[in-house]
Amino acid sequence: MSARLGSEAVLGYNTTGIGAAGSATYTVADNARDVTFNASRGEADVSTRGTQGWRAKIPTLREGELTVDLIWNPGDPFFDAVQDSNLNGTVLGMAILDGPIATGNGFEADMVCLGFEWGQQLEEGQLVNATLSVTQSDNPPRFVTNGAGAP
8 A cells, every 4th residue: 555645535424323334324524624533542550570670551441532623614514523523522423544445444433523713813813723533322433434425
């Protein structure tokens, strides 16, 4: 696989959640600019005298966080869905992919918007920096290959 540009990536969303693997229908979030997904794990210190002076750690809970910059545009379906998620706790099914929804590889999860930062810089368009986090769901987050549901 050759290198890919960020502009080739796709952010898909829906307001019904990810559902069973391959069952979600996503809409492309055309209003998204910069997108960053971070998957991380907590850690537990299990160091003992037997680790010979080395700190030993094991992974604990996983965490998934998505940050998205989008143009301030009330009436845009993705903008409205993210704003509603922040104001009302509405769950969004999110697909963060390296290419088209039908063939891309990436991550999908039910998420909720926990941060909605509105910037009004003098010489820039008004932007929202939204932070979405994995939330409680009957369908656990998953990495996907060769597509995440239907376009």
